[in-house]
Amino acid sequence: MSIDFIVWERHHFDHLKPIWQSIPDNLKGTFFIITQHDNSRDFTDLNRIKNKHIAKSFIEIEDTILSSQNPLVLATFYKVDFLLGINRPMVYVEHGAGQTYIDSPLYYFERKNILLDILPSKRLLEIFQLRYPYSVKRAVGCPALDKWHAEPIFLSNPTPNIALSFHFDRKTLPETRSAYLYFKSAIKALGLQNRWKILGHGHPRIIDQLSPIYAEYKIEIVRNFDNIMNRADIYICDNSSTLFEFASTDRPVVVLNAPWYRRDIEHGLRFWEHADVGVNCDHPDDLLDAIELALADLPEQQAKRNKAVKAVYEYTDGSASQRAANAIVEFASSWESNPGFLYPGTTEKGIRTFLSHSRILPETLAFKCEFHKKEILKAISLINESNPLHIADIEFHFWALALFLCKLGKNAEAKKICTDFYLSFGGSEILSTVFRQVLLAPSQSKPNDTRAPIVSVVIPLYNQGLFLKESVMSVVNQSYSNWELIIVNDGSTDDSLETAQNLAQRYSDQPITILDQTNKGKGCTRNRGVSESIGRYVCILDADDMLGSTYLEEAVSCLEQNPEAGWITPITLQFGRVHHIFYHFDFDLKEMLTVCPSPITSIFRRELWDEVEGFDETMTDREDWEFWIKAAESGWSSLHTETPQFMYRIQEKRFGERSDVNINSKLEIIQRHPWWFKSMSREQLLSLCGQFSTCNFTPEILNAPNVQKMTDLPKNRPIRKRLFKQIKDCWMAQNSLAPQPVVNSKATSLLRLAAHYAEKGDLKKAERYREAALKAK
Structure with a gap:
């Protein structure tokens, strides 16, 4: 067992380096240093680190980091994307004073495998215990300050050295913003005075912005904070742990307060419990006087400084590094002898x-499921318009709960968990990965019943060989076994045909047929596949999409029990460029004239296709939309699945999303079915032509009265109140969602068809639709 360290900013390196040096040599693994933000020359004493790996980006060391199971020590977890993929025990070392903010995100995804927290104080330990109860915590002081705490600092500057610094502008909250712009005028005043030597410093993320200003007023630029600690008599800063670090060496500081720092908000420490660690300055014109007062260092100010330092650092005896190293070694040894859950x-x-390889006791998974259920209940019970929700925090619990339920084989419950999140909070790229695995998870196949109707799955293929394997596997793994698969290669110019042939050979025991033709377009390719099929039911599956493992079974059952239904619309999970659920409601002819009612992967009766004479091969695009309108004209209606059953991959902008293609297709639909649109005004028709078929997720729809927004800081992601209230109530009652009331619009649609054919003089057909409407009522 060895212990690895990783940093990607130089001030993090300053905090971890002394701990690394205190780790026994035989336990030192690799110190990974990423120079994406800082040059390697900016890392002080880098040459003293023997087992180091310097990389320009995380991508260079990704395989090495992800493949190891050794403990990994790091100094931050805030918005660090690569931490999401790590599956190894991690140790977090607080690299500052431990400033926390109320209503700030908790970063559960990034912290999911942090099992040990090394913290500067008991105060922060208690805060972390409330936020992250599952990790071990140790209060050790600040390792980066050991070299100054071990021996008192005695300066003999003939002229006082005054260090000025600003934190970078982090826009999370008003209190995390930099005060630089407000105090910019004071930099000039400091540069022009001759009483003190001024040292210009700044957080690594803002120093390049400050340097030209410092240079303009002949202020010495000092990039390294160690130099500030070694040279400065007074330290001036707005919002940084360096205020407390400098004060811990018993030297005065000046605290800069910008007007946007809210005095009625108590975050603690710098805001505002221990803001008196130094002389407070609220205006640029007062800075020179504040420096004079700080230089005087009155006994009252000394007492306040000492009180603040004791609250921030548990120890200031120069042994924090050794305490941290001991805690890390103890943790690593314990993990080696008794590995825990990751x-x-x-x-x-x-x-x-x-899902496929890890071996975890069912009891452990069940315990984790209960934990995450309780956390979800706790979070949603507190949600209201005055209590903002950080969606990523609750998203973590939904993600983990769905994942563990799927691992336990409880796919139906896992599917519901994912659906609840999507309907309440919108799409999620991270949860989408689990959602797809839940939908794809093989269910127990039923014995092949030769009496069961055959479902013909048709895959039109044009240069989509990259995704074809996933598409084919989603058919092969169906719980319904009486299917055939027809892949129609539409003149692909890449290796798609070869990929299809290899897959057919791999699954040679399955009914897979490959057809090849010159390029003829989507409509023709789909018609070719259906015409060659033998099934009672047909499913068109694009080569980059996937079916849920129980889709065919659910659709066939529904069609067999509802002979009046012409097709089954799957609730659809979009993923890739966007992440949504298409929540398709009941058939409504009026609605389907403005929004495509069903994806192409809806399962339809072969007789329906025969009756409407297939897909219109002359359409520019949207031939599937026009196909459903023709089906409705023939008296067919549709039903939808009860759960998501189709995964629709959204890649780069598709052909049908081009504005010219979109408008031409809408116009072609209107030209082919003018009687349905004759009641629309010119403005309505123009509006129709301007809409995309995915308009049910546009801002106009999301802002509609029945889909209002709740405040969600900081992202303002829409929360659909009606659905969220329903899901929240059911979660609080720990019951399943009540089914949505069914609104049957079939009778209305049939009467409209009857009127249409009566007007055209086809009385026989009109009577047929009137009788059907009476039955539907």
Whole structure:
């Protein structure tokens, strides 16, 4: 067992380096240093680190980091994307004073495998215990300050050295913003005075912005904070742990307060419990006087400074590094002898590996499920318009709960968990990975019943060989076994045909047929596949999409029990460029004239296709939409699945999303079915032509009265109140969602058809539709 360290900013390196040096040599693994933000020359004493790996980006060391199971020590977890994929025990070392903010995100995804927290104070330990109760915590002081705490600092500057610094502008909250712009005028005043030597410093993320200003007023630029600690008599800063670090060496500081720092908000420490660690300055014109007062260092100010330092640092005896190293070594030894539970990475590979290969006791998974259920209940019970929700925090619990339920084989419950989240909070890229695995998870196949109707799955293929394997596997793994698969290669110019042939050979025991033709377009390719099929029911599956494992079974059952239904619309999970659920409601002819009512992967009766003479091969695009309108004209209606059953991949902008293609297709639909649109005004028709078929997810729809927004800081992601209230109530009652009331619009549609044919003089057909409407009522 060895222990690895990783940093990607130089001030993090300053905090971890002394701990690394205190780790026994035989336990030192690799110190990974990423120079994406800082040059390697900016890392002080880098040459003293023997086992180091310097990389320009995380991508260079990704395989090495992800493949190891050794403990990994790091100094931050805030918005660090690569932490999402790590599946190894991690140790977090607080690199500052421990400033926390109320209503700030908790970063559960990034922290999911942090099992040990090394913290500067008992105060922060208690806060972390409330936020992250599952990790071990140790209060050790600040390792980066050991070299100054071990021996008192005695300066003999003939002229006082005054260090001025600003934190970078982090826009999370008003209190995390930089005060630089407000105090910019004071920089000039400091540069022009001759009483003190001024040292210009700044957080690594803002120093390049400050340097030209410092240079303009002949202020010495000092990039390294160690130099500030060694040279400065007074330190001036707005919002940084360096205020407390400098004060811990018993030297005065000046605290800069910008007007946007809210005085009625108590975050603690700098805001505002221990803001008196130094002389407070609220205006640029007062800075020179504040420096004079700080230089005087009155006994009252000394007492306040000492009180603040004791609250921030548990120890200031120069032994924090050794305490931290001892805690890390103890943790590593314990982990080696008795490894604990680790969450998988959030990547698709990580999820698949967890579901198919990892061995975890069912009791452990059940315990974790209960934990995450309780956390979800706790979070949603507190949600209201005055209590903002950070969606990523609750998303973590939904993600983990769905994942563990799927691992336990409880796919129906896992599917419901994912659906609840999507309907309440909108799409999620991270949860989408689990959602897809839940939908694809093979269910127990039923014996092949030769009496069961055959479903013909047709895959039109044009240069989509990259995704074809996933598409084919989603058919092969169906719980319904009486199917055939027809792949129609539409003149692909890449290796798609070869990929299809290899897949057919791999699954040679399955009824897979491959047809090849010159390129003729989507409508023709789909018609070719259906015409060659033998099934009672047909499913068109694009080569980059996938079917839920129980889709055919659910659709066939529904069609067999509802002979009046012409097709089954699957509730659809969009993923890739966007993440949504298409929540298709009941058939409504009026609605389907403005929005495509069903994806092409809806399962329809072969007789329906025969009756409407297939897809119109002359359409520019949207031939599937026009196909459903023709089906409705023939008296057919549709039903939808009860759960998501279709995964629709959204890649780059598709052909049908081009504005010219979109408008031409809408106009072609109107030209082919003018009687349905004659009641629309010119403005309505123009509006129709301007809409995309995915308009049910546009801002206009999301802002409609029945889909209002709740405040969600900081992202303002829409929360659909009606659905969220329903899901929240059911979660609080710990019951299943009540089924949505069914609104049958078939009778209305049939009467409209009857009127249409009566007007055209086809009385026989009109009477047929009137009788059907009476039955539907």
